[in-house]
Amino acid sequence: MxxxxxxxxxxxxxxxxxxxxxxxxxxxxxxxxxxxxxxxxxxxxxxxxxxxxxIRYCTTCHNISDFETCEICKNPNRNHQIVCVVEDIRDVMAIENTGQFRGIYHVLGGKISPIDGIGPSQLHISTLVEKVKLGTVNEIIFALSSTMEGDTTNFYIYKQIATASIVVSTIARGIAVGDELEYADEVTLGRSILHRVPFENSFKNN
Amino acid sequence: MxxxxxxxxxxxxxxxxxxxxxxxxxxxxxxxxxxxxxxxxxxxxxxxxxxxxxIRYCTTCHNISDFETCEICKNPNRNHQIVCVVEDIRDVMAIENTGQFRGIYHVLGGKISPIDGIGPSQLHISTLVEKVKLGTVNEIIFALSSTMEGDTTNFYIYKQIATASIVVSTIARGIAVGDELEYADEVTLGRSILHRVPFENSFKNN
Incomplete structure (x- = not known):
């Protein structure tokens, strides 16, 4: 031009x-x-x-913040014993927008991806492991994308925290609300069936 | 959000x-x-x-410029007797990229559009008419988009300069190079036939 x-x-x-x-x-x-x-x-x-x-990064959860500690970590009304592990700042926003989560977050800053040259040391994994070892955490929820890199990262962290007696879960995978079954891929539909929920729970929003 | x-x-x-x-x-x-x-x-x-x-606007042609007179109007190798009338700065860039035009430009800054509240006084029409009346221009080429507003603007200007003995033309409309006839709309195909060019001219690039 x-x-x-x-x-x-x-x-x-x-x-x-x-x-x-x-x-x-x-x-x-x-x-x-x-x-x-x-x-x-x-x-x-x-x-x-x-x-x-x-802009700063929260010293506790590595989320972006205008202050040293972010609004979420500062909030006494949130459950600081449940930690949701996410890749990115945007994931925090997405989950916050659902209004379904009252715990706190831990932002890894990416996922382990040897092909992109990203190893565990470049991610905020050690601070998460420390948090768990301090014994203040009851439950870890993995909310990483379900790719090979995401699964690798989940597993890498899981191995390091498995010794602690905490609940470790991952977010549910399945057919999106409003989607038709016939257009879903087999893996997703399979997961939907495998991880089916009791009917009476399926109405609940909280 | x-x-x-x-x-x-x-x-x-x-x-x-x-x-x-x-x-x-x-x-x-x-x-x-x-x-x-x-x-x-x-x-x-x-x-x-x-x-x-x-950023400034060229005092001669109203094109954007880093100086009082733009590079095109300053260039002595260009034919200052042929003026191509365009709506917008982007049209100048588009025509310049073809490398087919060695005259100068006149940027109107839009087209007459009563529905958007744009009348002739808001466009750089009077400076164009003055240029023509000074007698330094031999040919005016209208290169406005072929919409009702574009045609209105062309006609409005044409009426004011028609008394001067200059050539007034519009850019050719027709089927795009590489396009297939069967997918062309009737108006465009009709224009292609109406304004057909001698076969020996159709090879020429300049």
């Missing part, structure tokens, strides 16, 4: 480094900013820089 | 004001920035702010 303006070219190049944003989309966004008052671009830039500079 | 961090929330809100970027995509982009070194966010923010603050 040819740009008649170096300023535009630089802005487009920076924008197109974001994932899923190609040069064309970047140009569309940049031209949109040009049509808006100058302040809009200023607000956007300021919000991004402030966020990036001031 | 619930955010545990006000900093993230603000950044996502600003990002999601961009066209085609929803809250989810904005969150993905923001979390991507978090994984990158701090400088990346700084570079992005700086590029956007500098672009927005320092």
């Amino acid at each position: 040819e740009f008649s303006s170096k300023l535009i070219e630089k802005a487009v190049n920076e924008m197109s480094q974001l994932p899923g944003i190609g040069k064309r989309t970047a140009l569309r966004l940049v031209l949109h900013l040009l049509k808006q008052p100058k302040e809009h671009t200023g607000f956007l830039a300021q919000a991004l820089v402030t966020m990036r500079e001031e | 619930e955010f545990s961090s006000k900093l993230i929330e603000k950044a996502v809100n600003e990002m999601s004001q961009l066209p085609g970027i929803g809250k989810r995509t904005a969150l993905r982009l923001v979390l991507h920035l978090l994984k990158q070194p701090k400088e990346h966010t700084g570079f992005l923010a700086q590029a956007l702010v500098t672009m927005r603050e320092e």
